[in-house]
Amino acid sequence: MFGYFIRRLLLLIPVFLVMSAVVFAIVHLVPGDPIDNMLQIGSSPERRAELTAKFGLDRPLVVQYGVWLDRVFHGDLGDAIILKQPVVSLILANLPHSLALGGLALAFSASVGIAIGALATFFRDSWFDRSVMTIILMGATVPNFWLGLLMILVFAVELGWFPVSGARSADALVLPVLTVGLGGVALIARVTRAAMLETARQDFVFMLHAKGLSKRQIYLGHVLRHALLPVVTILGLKIGWVVGGAVTIEYVFARPGLGSLLISALNQRDYPIIQGCLLMLGIAVMLGTLVGDLAQAAMDPRIRDGMR
Amino acid sequence: MSDPMSAPILRFDGVSRDFSAQNGFFGRKRTMRAVDGVTLDIPRGKVTGVVGESGCGKSTLARLALHLLKPSIGHVYFEGNDLAGLKPAALRRQRRHMQMVFQDPYSSINPRFSIRDAVMEPFQVHGIRHTPAEGKERAARLLEMAGLDPQLAEHYPHQLSGGQKQRVGIARALALEPNLIVLDEPTASLDVSIQAQIIALLADLKSRLGLTYLFISHDLGLVRYFCDRIVVMYLGAAVEILPSTDAPHRHPYTRTLMESAFLPDPERRRAVTRLTGEIPSAFERPPGCAFATRCSFASGRCYAEKPVLLTTGRHAVACHHPLD
Amino acid sequence: EATFAVTAREVGAPSYNPITGTRLNSANSLIFDRLLLQDTDQSFHGALATSWEQTPDGMQWTFKLKPGVTFHDGEPFNAKTIEWWIPKFAGTENAYMVANIDKVEVVDDLTVRFLMKAPDPNLLFNLASSFMGIPAPKAYDELGDKFGVTAAVGTGPYKMQSFTVGQSTVLVRNDAYTWGSDLSVNRGPAKIKTITVREIAEDSTAFLELQTGGVDLLYTVPTDFLPRLKAEKSIKVMMIPGTEIVYMPINVTVEPFTDIKVRAAAAYAVNQKAIWQTLYGGVGAPANSFLISSLQESRIDPKVAIAYDPDRSKKLLDEAGWTVGPDGVRVKNGQKLQVKLWTSNGTEFKRITEAVQAQLKDVGIQADITVFDPSSINAQYKKKTEHQLAVRSYSWTNADIIDWFFSGKRLGYPNVSMLNDPKAEELNDLAMTKARTWDERVANFKAYHEYILSQYAFAPIYEPANIFAYSTRKLKLPEVVRGTRLTSQTILDAEVTK
Amino acid sequence: MAALTALRSAIASPRGAPSAAILALAVTAAIAAPWLAPYPYAAQNLAGAVMEPSAAHLLGTDEFGRDLLSRIIYGARVSLGVAVTSISLSVMIGLVLGAVAGYLGGWVDRVLMAVADVTWSFPEILIALVLIAILGPGLSSAGIAITIGYLAQFARLTRSQIIALKRETYVEAAVSIGSGHMHVLARHLIPNALTPVIVAGMLAVGDAIILEATLGFFGLGAQPPLPSWGALMSSGVAQIYLAPWVILFPGLAIAVTVIAINLFGDALIDALAIRNRLKER
Amino acid sequence: MSLLAVDDLSVSIGMVPLLDRVSFSLDRGEVLGLVGESGSGKSLTAMTLMGLLPLIGGRITAGRVRFDGIDLTTLPEPAYRDLRGQRIALISQNPMTSLDPILTVGAQIDQASRLHAGLSAAAARARSLDLMHQLRIPEAVAIHGQYPHQLSGGMKQRIVIAMALAGDPDLIIADEPTTALDVTIQAQIIQILCDLVAERGLALLLITHDMGVVAQACHRVSVLYAGRGAETGPVHDIFARPRHPYTKALIGCIPREGQAPGTLVGIPGMVPTAFAYPKGCRYHPRCTAAAPDCRTEVPAGSIQGVGGSIVFCHHPLEVGHV
Numbered sequence A: 001m002f003g004y005f006i007r008r009l010l011l012l013i014p015v016f017l018v019m020s021a022v023v024f025a026i027v028h029l030v031p032g033d034p035i036d037n038m039l040q041i042g043s044s045p046e047r048r049a050e051l052t053a054k055f056g057l058d059r060p061l062v063v064q065y066g067v068w069l070d071r072v073f074h075g076d077l078g079d080a081i082i083l084k085q086p087v088v089s090l091i092l093a094n095l096p097h098s099l100a101l102g103g104l105a106l107a108f109s110a111s112v113g114i115a116i117g118a119l120a121t122f123f124r125d126s127w128f129d130r131s132v133m134t135i136i137l138m139g140a141t142v143p144n145f146w147l148g149l150l151m152i153l154v155f156a157v158e159l160g161w162f163p164v165s166g167a168r169s170a171d172a173l174v175l176p177v178l179t180v181g182l183g184g185v186a187l188i189a190r191v192t193r194a195a196m197l198e199t200a201r202q203d204f205v206f207m208l209h210a211k212g213l214s215k216r217q218i219y220l221g222h223v224l225r226h227a228l229l230p231v232v233t234i235l236g237l238k239i240g241w242v243v244g245g246a247v248t249i250e251y252v253f254a255r256p257g258l259g260s261l262l263i264s265a266l267n268q269r270d271y272p273i274i275q276g277c278l279l280m281l282g283i284a285v286m287l288g289t290l291v292g293d294l295a296q297a298a299m300d301p302r303i304r305d306g307m308r
Numbered sequence B: 001m002s003d004p005m006s007a008p009i010l011r012f013d014g015v016s017r018d019f020s021a022q023n024g025f026f027g028r029k030r031t032m033r034a035v036d037g038v039t040l041d042i043p044r045g046k047v048t049g050v051v052g053e054s055g056c057g058k059s060t061l062a063r064l065a066l067h068l069l070k071p072s073i074g075h076v077y078f079e080g081n082d083l084a085g086l087k088p089a090a091l092r093r094q095r096r097h098m099q100m101v102f103q104d105p106y107s108s109i110n111p112r113f114s115i116r117d118a119v120m121e122p123f124q125v126h127g128i129r130h131t132p133a134e135g136k137e138r139a140a141r142l143l144e145m146a147g148l149d150p151q152l153a154e155h156y157p158h159q160l161s162g163g164q165k166q167r168v169g170i171a172r173a174l175a176l177e178p179n180l181i182v183l184d185e186p187t188a189s190l191d192v193s194i195q196a197q198i199i200a201l202l203a204d205l206k207s208r209l210g211l212t213y214l215f216i217s218h219d220l221g222l223v224r225y226f227c228d229r230i231v232v233m234y235l236g237a238a239v240e241i242l243p244s245t246d247a248p249h250r251h252p253y254t255r256t257l258m259e260s261a262f263l264p265d266p267e268r269r270r271a272v273t274r275l276t277g278e279i280p281s282a283f284e285r286p287p288g289c290a291f292a293t294r295c296s297f298a299s300g301r302c303y304a305e306k307p308v309l310l311t312t313g314r315h316a317v318a319c320h321h322p323l324d
Numbered sequence C: 001e002a003t004f005a006v007t008a009r010e011v012g013a014p015s016y017n018p019i020t021g022t023r024l025n026s027a028n029s030l031i032f033d034r035l036l037l038q039d040t041d042q043s044f045h046g047a048l049a050t051s052w053e054q055t056p057d058g059m060q061w062t063f064k065l066k067p068g069v070t071f072h073d074g075e076p077f078n079a080k081t082i083e084w085w086i087p088k089f090a091g092t093e094n095a096y097m098v099a100n101i102d103k104v105e106v107v108d109d110l111t112v113r114f115l116m117k118a119p120d121p122n123l124l125f126n127l128a129s130s131f132m133g134i135p136a137p138k139a140y141d142e143l144g145d146k147f148g149v150t151a152a153v154g155t156g157p158y159k160m161q162s163f164t165v166g167q168s169t170v171l172v173r174n175d176a177y178t179w180g181s182d183l184s185v186n187r188g189p190a191k192i193k194t195i196t197v198r199e200i201a202e203d204s205t206a207f208l209e210l211q212t213g214g215v216d217l218l219y220t221v222p223t224d225f226l227p228r229l230k231a232e233k234s235i236k237v238m239m240i241p242g243t244e245i246v247y248m249p250i251n252v253t254v255e256p257f258t259d260i261k262v263r264a265a266a267a268y269a270v271n272q273k274a275i276w277q278t279l280y281g282g283v284g285a286p287a288n289s290f291l292i293s294s295l296q297e298s299r300i301d302p303k304v305a306i307a308y309d310p311d312r313s314k315k316l317l318d319e320a321g322w323t324v325g326p327d328g329v330r331v332k333n334g335q336k337l338q339v340k341l342w343t344s345n346g347t348e349f350k351r352i353t354e355a356v357q358a359q360l361k362d363v364g365i366q367a368d369i370t371v372f373d374p375s376s377i378n379a380q381y382k383k384k385t386e387h388q389l390a391v392r393s394y395s396w397t398n399a400d401i402i403d404w405f406f407s408g409k410r411l412g413y414p415n416v417s418m419l420n421d422p423k424a425e426e427l428n429d430l431a432m433t434k435a436r437t438w439d440e441r442v443a444n445f446k447a448y449h450e451y452i453l454s455q456y457a458f459a460p461i462y463e464p465a466n467i468f469a470y471s472t473r474k475l476k477l478p479e480v481v482r483g484t485r486l487t488s489q490t491i492l493d494a495e496v497t498k
Numbered sequence D: 001m002a003a004l005t006a007l008r009s010a011i012a013s014p015r016g017a018p019s020a021a022i023l024a025l026a027v028t029a030a031i032a033a034p035w036l037a038p039y040p041y042a043a044q045n046l047a048g049a050v051m052e053p054s055a056a057h058l059l060g061t062d063e064f065g066r067d068l069l070s071r072i073i074y075g076a077r078v079s080l081g082v083a084v085t086s087i088s089l090s091v092m093i094g095l096v097l098g099a100v101a102g103y104l105g106g107w108v109d110r111v112l113m114a115v116a117d118v119t120w121s122f123p124e125i126l127i128a129l130v131l132i133a134i135l136g137p138g139l140s141s142a143g144i145a146i147t148i149g150y151l152a153q154f155a156r157l158t159r160s161q162i163i164a165l166k167r168e169t170y171v172e173a174a175v176s177i178g179s180g181h182m183h184v185l186a187r188h189l190i191p192n193a194l195t196p197v198i199v200a201g202m203l204a205v206g207d208a209i210i211l212e213a214t215l216g217f218f219g220l221g222a223q224p225p226l227p228s229w230g231a232l233m234s235s236g237v238a239q240i241y242l243a244p245w246v247i248l249f250p251g252l253a254i255a256v257t258v259i260a261i262n263l264f265g266d267a268l269i270d271a272l273a274i275r276n277r278l279k280e281r
Numbered sequence E: 001m002s003l004l005a006v007d008d009l010s011v012s013i014g015m016v017p018l019l020d021r022v023s024f025s026l027d028r029g030e031v032l033g034l035v036g037e038s039g040s041g042k043s044l045t046a047m048t049l050m051g052l053l054p055l056i057g058g059r060i061t062a063g064r065v066r067f068d069g070i071d072l073t074t075l076p077e078p079a080y081r082d083l084r085g086q087r088i089a090l091i092s093q094n095p096m097t098s099l100d101p102i103l104t105v106g107a108q109i110d111q112a113s114r115l116h117a118g119l120s121a122a123a124a125r126a127r128s129l130d131l132m133h134q135l136r137i138p139e140a141v142a143i144h145g146q147y148p149h150q151l152s153g154g155m156k157q158r159i160v161i162a163m164a165l166a167g168d169p170d171l172i173i174a175d176e177p178t179t180a181l182d183v184t185i186q187a188q189i190i191q192i193l194c195d196l197v198a199e200r201g202l203a204l205l206l207i208t209h210d211m212g213v214v215a216q217a218c219h220r221v222s223v224l225y226a227g228r229g230a231e232t233g234p235v236h237d238i239f240a241r242p243r244h245p246y247t248k249a250l251i252g253c254i255p256r257e258g259q260a261p262g263t264l265v266g267i268p269g270m271v272p273t274a275f276a277y278p279k280g281c282r283y284h285p286r287c288t289a290a291a292p293d294c295r296t297e298v299p300a301g302s303i304q305g306v307g308g309s310i311v312f313c314h315h316p317l318e319v320g321h322v
C-alpha cells in the first residue's frame, strides 16, 4: 500500500505540470486586457506602461509561466489586479465555503445515492426501483439554477424553513447543499445500482449463493462492497465538480466560494485570480482522484498489487 | 534435408520475446521473457505440433512466426527471408503466403462483417478486385472448401455456431492460397464432436493443398493424433522435439505431460504423477532448468546450469538427466 | 443589527478606497464623510465643511471645516487632512475631479483654501461626489494598496469591521460620531448598532430575501418586483428621483449611420413611452434627452427632444433611399438594413435591448443583438470600428457627463458615438472651460446638449427612478429622504423598530 | 443493422417507448417549428405582456407579449440544434483524437490523454465559461464551448474502445492477412468503437441542453430575440414570482426532454448490451 | 435408497424448456459423471440441484429431486439455504472467478465454516488451515492470508474445494472443475476429488465434457444431449458397449493413443440450440441410424445390458457392436 501510495503520488507530478500549463495558457488566450479594465476612465500611456510592467504582462509567455510556477511553488499566486489582494488570501477566504458546500453535497450525494442505489438493486425491477430511480433522475436532468430557485421558493419563501441566500448561518447551507447534492444523488445511485447489478452477475456471487449465504448477507457484505469501488472513483472525480461546478448555485444563493470568485474574476479579467482559482480546482481534482484511487486501493487488493 | 524443396519453410533462429509490464507511470518496470531462445525448423508439408501448459509461450511463438510480434532477440526466416528485414509493404505481401487460424472463433470475425466480407477481406487488402459475380463465386468456393454451405455468405457471425465460425476462419486463411498455416489452438473452444470435424477438415485440406501446419495445442492426445512432429515447450523454451508421435520421450516434463493426459479408456486407469512445486514466474526466471522446481530427477546442476537443446538424430531434448 | 443589501451593478465593487476606486457601493457613504452633500433639489449642504466661499474670478475657494471631527482611528480631521488629501488624486482615475485645483493652502487649523488653475463651476458638485469621501491619512498611507480592502478608515457614522469582496461588509456604529449634516435630524451617533451590507447578484434572490426578512433594506429594487413589493404590507417602497439614463449610442462613423437621416430614423423608432409603461410599469420616466430631468441642462428646446415618431422615422428612411424589402427589412442597393446592437449582460439591459430591437424592426431596421460582459464590451469599443448601435446606461448627476461621452478626445470609449465634429468641440470647450458662473455653465451645457441631440448621436430611452425598499417590521426611516441617493444622512435617522 | 434492431427493441421497451415518443415530439417541434408555432417567435406585443395561459396563448406570454408556446417550439430548434450539432462535432473530433491516441499508443497517447484528463477533470460549465470569456458570448461560442467541454469524454471513451478492440482476434486476423493501418482503423476499429461513443454522445446531448440552459442563465447563450430554452428561462427568472409560467414551461421542456434522452439512452444501452463498454478505465 | 435421486426432471427458463425429463441417481462413495456437449444442460442441472434456479429466472416444470429423503422441488428457500454449502456443496467451473477478489481466500473458507458449523473466528481459521493441509496446500498459513489474484489457478481451485468441504457436505457437485486448468493441474484436482470420495464417503456429481476425465474418474456416467438424457450406466459398460449412437460417436471423437491418421471424423452437423430443438429424438438429424420414428417420437428410456444402463433410443445399438 505504501509503495502504491508513493507511486500514485509521483504520478501527480506530470499531471500537475500539464494541468498548470493548460491553466496558464487558457488564461492568456482571454482577450480584454486587464490593464484596460483598470484604466476605465481616461489615463495616460505612461500609467498604462507602468501597470503593465508592474504585473509583468509585457514579458514573453514562457517567462511569465516560469515565474508564475516558481511563485506558485512558494505559495504565492500573486496579487489580484482589480481586487488588490493576494490571490492566496482571496482563495483561502472562499475555500472554506466551497469545501463546506462541496463536502456536504458530496456526503449527501454519496450517502443518499448509495442507499437508494443499493435499495433499488435489492428490490430490483419492483415499483420502488422504477419509480425512485426515475424520480431521482430528475435531480440530474433539471438545470440546477432552476432547481435552486424552486428550492428557495418552496423551502425559504413558502415554508420559511431556511434563509433565502447567503452564508451567514449553518442553515443557509441546507438548500444549496440539497440543490448541488441532488444531481449527485442520481449519478451515485445509478452508478451504485449498475455496479451492483454487474457484480451480482459475477461467478463469485453465484458461489456465495451456493455457499448458503442469504441474499441480504450477499448484497450487503459482498456486492455492495464491490459496487463501492466505482462509486469511490466517481466521488473522487466529483470533488472538482462540486467545488467548481457549484458556480451557478453560488450565484443563485449569493454565496461566496471559488466558483463565484472565478466568475467575477472572469468578468473583470483578473488574471491572477482566474489562474489561482483554476489551479485550485485542478489541485482539488487531482487530490480528489488521488483520494479516490487510494480508497480504491485500500478496498481492492488487486489495485494495490497493480493487477488492475 | 538436401533437397531444396525440403528446406524448412519457416525457421526460428534463437528467437526470444520479452514483454515488459509496468504499473502506471512510475511503477516498477518488469520484463518477462515469454519465448526464450527457441531455435526450430518447420519442415515443409508437415504438421509440427507445439504443446505446453498455459502461458508457456505457445501463442507468442505463433505470433512471432507470422511476425505479428517482433522478436526481441533472434530471427524468424520465412522461405529463407528474415521477416524483420522486410519493409512494411513487402511484409504485407509476404503475409499472403502465411496465414493463421485463431483459438477463439467467436471473436475472430468482425461482428459487422458478413461472412462474405470476412472471407473476401484478404482479397480486398491485397488489392485483388472482383466483379460482384466473381466475388460471390469465389466466396462460395472458399466456404465450400471449408465445408460450409455457401448460402451462409449472407449471414453475420452472430448467426453462426462456433464450429461454423472456425470454418469461416479457415476459409479466410485459405483465401490467398498460403503455404504455411499457423493454427493456434484452433479447436480449444469447440465441443469434441465439432473439434473432430475441424481436425478432419484440416487433415483433408493439408493433403489436398499440400499445406504446412504449425499446430499449437494444449491437448496432447490431439497433437499426437494430428501431428508429425511434436515440440514441447516449458516456460518459453522448447524442451523437447519429438521427431514422430511415437518417439520415446526423454524429458521428464514431457513424461509428466503424457501421464497427466486422461485416456478415454476406463480399463486403463492409472495413478497421476503428482507434480509438486510451483511453476516459476516468467518474471523471475531461475538460472538453471526452468522445470527443476517440479522435477523429481532434479540435481544441483539442474538448478545452476541451464540445459541446452541437444539434438540426437532428429530428436532434440534439453535436459541434464534425460530419460531413456 | 440590520441587514442591507446591494444588488446588480453594485455587486463586486473591489474596494472602499474612494480615491482610487472606480466602483464604490452604497455602504461607502457610511464610512466616509464628504465636505459637502447635495440635496434632492441639487442644493449643497455642508457636511465636513461648515461654509465655503469663492472669489469672484473663481480662482480661489475657501472652506471652513467642522471642529472636533475625528477619524475612526482617533486621528483628528483638520485642514492638514485636506492638504494631504487633494494631491492623493494625482495619477488616479478620479484625478479629473480635482484637476482644476492647483494648490491647497492651509489657512488655519480649520480653514483651507484651494488655489485654482482655472475656474471650475463644477467644483462643489465634484466635492459632493461619493468619490470625495475623505480617508484617514495615517491609515491610508500605512495600508497603501490595501486601504479600503483590509480596512477602511474615515470619519463616517460607521466603522468598517470586515469586508469580503462580492459578499458582505459588516459596519459597526461609530459612537464618537456627532457631526451629521443638516440633512439629517439625528446628528449622531447613528441609531442602528451594526449594519451588514450584503451583495446579492441575482435580483430575484435579493427580492425574496427582502420579502422573507433575510434582508431589511434593499438599496435598489428591480422594477419587476415593484407591484409585488407594493402589495406587501410590511414593506415600504420609496422612490427618489433617478440619477440614471438608459440610451442608445449611434456610431456616426459607420455605415449606414454616417447618414444623419438614418440616425434620426433609428432614434425616432425607439418608443420610450411603451418601454416605460410596459417594461417598467410606469415607474421612472421616459427619457427624451441625454440628461436626468432634475438637471437644469435637461430643460431643452422641445423641438430637439427625441421622442417616438414612427412615421417620421419611416419617412426619413424612405428619403435616405432605404425601401421596404419583402421581409419587412429595408433595402438599398441590394444591401439589407441590418445593424449590430450591442448590450451588456444583466436582465434589465437585455430586456430594454430586446424591446428596442423589436421597435427598430417595426420601421424596417434589423438589429442583431450581442450581449457582452462589461469589461469585454469596453475592449470592443476601443477598437472603434465595429460597433453600430448599443444599449447603455450611465448614472451621473451633472451635465459634464456630455463631455465624457461625446468629446472628440475620447473616441471609441467612452465616446461610443464617435462624434467628433468641430461645432461640437467648440461647444464642448465653451461648456467645460469657459463658464465662470453656474448659470453661464448651465447655458453653455444646454447649448452643447441641444447640439448633440440635433446630431442624433444617440437615442434616449429611459430614465429609471431610484427605488429602494425596506421592511417596516424591522426598520423605521424618515418619511422624506434628503439627498440624491439613499446615503448616510438618511441612515443616521434610521432606527430598528423592535 | 444490428444497431437498427437494437433501436427498434429500445423503442419497444417499456422505458424506451414513452421516452422515444417525447423525443420524437421534441425533434418534430425543432424541425417543423415554423409550421407548428402559432405566432412568430419574435413578434412583440407590449400591450399584451405577461399574460397568463389562455386560449389565445396556450402557455401565456412573456414580458414582451410574445407567445410562450411559439418561443418554446422555436426554442426546441435552437436548444436541440446547438446541443446536437456541438455534440456531433465533439463526437467526431473526439473519435479521431481517441482513435489516434488508442491506436498509436506511446507518447502521442500519453500527451493527448494527459491533456484530455486535465480538461475532463474540470466541470464542463467552467470550461464553457472560460471559453466564452475568450470567444465572446453567443450561440456559436456556446456551441464551441460545448464541443470542447465534452471532447475529452469522447476522446477517452474512443480510446478505451480502440484499445480494447485492438486486442480482439479479428483485428489481429486482419493484420495477419496483410492489412495496413488505415484499413485496420477504418474497417475494424472505428466502426466497432462507434456504437458506444454514439450512445454516449446521445446521452451527452441531454447534458449539453442543460449546459446551454445554464449558459443562457448567465446570458451567454443564444442572443435575443432567438429563443433557446436556456435563454427563455434566463429572462423568466425575473418573473419567477409574478409570472411563474414564463420560467416553468421552458424548465419543464428541458427536464422532460433530458429525462427522455436519459431513459431512451438507457433503453438503448440495454438493447445494445453495451453498458460495460461505456464504462471507462 | 440413493442419496440423490433425480426423476424426470424438467426445467424451463422463461418460456424456453431447457431440460426435459432428466433422470439419474447417486450414492455415497460414488462418482457420477454427467457428460454432454456445450449447452446440453449440465450446468443447469447443477443449478437446479443447488436450488439456485430462481437466480436466473428458471423453474422446475416437472419431475422430482430427492436428496437424502428430502424433496428438493418443494423445499422452501430458508430450508434450502441451510442445505446449501452444508450438505450440498458446489465447485464451479472457473476457479479464477469464483472467489471474491477483494477478500483473502482464508476469510472465504472461514466464512463457510462459520456459517454452517457456527464456529468462532479462531476455530473457523483453524479448521480452514486443517482443510488446506488435507488438500495438500503448501504453506497454508501464508496462503490463508492471500488474495485470489495472488494465487495460481490450480491453487484457487483447491481453495474452492476447501470452501466446499468446509460445511462437511454429503454431496459435492463439481461443474467442470478442471476446464480452466492445465493438464498437469487437472490431473491433480481430479485425483484430489476422487480421494475425497474414497476417504470421506462423499457423493460426487462430476460434470464434464471430457470423456477422458469420465473414463478415469467416474463409477457411473450419465450422458446428456440437448437437454435430454441419452444414456446412463456404469462407466465400463458405456465405454465398452455404448448403446446410444450419440454416446458411441462421442467416444469416437476423442483421438486415442495410436489412432490412425484420418480416422477421426467427428459427428456431422451441429449441436442444436435450445430454441430450435428438433422434434422426436433430438439427435436424429446427426444420427447415422435414424429411422422415421426417430423424427417424430420422443424415445423412452429402456434398461439395457447387465450393468443396468438406461438408454433413450428407438434403435439402441446391439451389444458387441464396437
Ligand SMILES: Nc1ncnc2c1ncn2[C@@H]1O[C@H](COP(=O)(O)OP(=O)(O)OP(=O)(O)O)[C@@H](O)[C@H]1O
Binding pocket: B019, B020, B034, B052, B053, B054, B055, B056, B057, B058, B059, B060, B061, B218, B282
Ligand atoms: N502482449 C503481451 N503483453 C504482455 N505479456 C504478454 C503479451 N502476450 C503474452 N504475454 C505473456 O506471455 C506469456 C506467454 O503467453 P502466451 O499467450 O504465448 O501463452 P500460451 O502458451 O499461448 O498460453 P495459453 O495456453 O493460455 O494460450 C504469458 O505469461 C503472457 O501473460
Ligand SMILES: Nc1ncnc2c1ncn2[C@@H]1O[C@H](COP(=O)(O)OP(=O)(O)OP(=O)(O)O)[C@@H](O)[C@H]1O
Binding pocket: E013, E018, E036, E037, E038, E039, E040, E041, E042, E043, E044, E045, E056, E209, E273, E274
Ligand atoms: N440464464 C439463462 N437464461 C437462458 N438460457 C440459459 C441460461 N443459462 C443457460 N441457458 C441455456 O440453457 C441451456 C443449457 O445450458 P447449460 O449452461 O446448462 O449448458 P452446459 O451443458 O453447462 O454447457 P457448457 O458446457 O457450455 O457449460 C443452453 O441452451 C443455454 O443457452
Ligand SMILES: [Mg+2]
Binding pocket: B058, B059, B060, B103, B184, B185
Ligand atoms: Mg495461447
Ligand SMILES: [Mg+2]
Binding pocket: E042, E043, E044, E175
Ligand atoms: Mg456449463
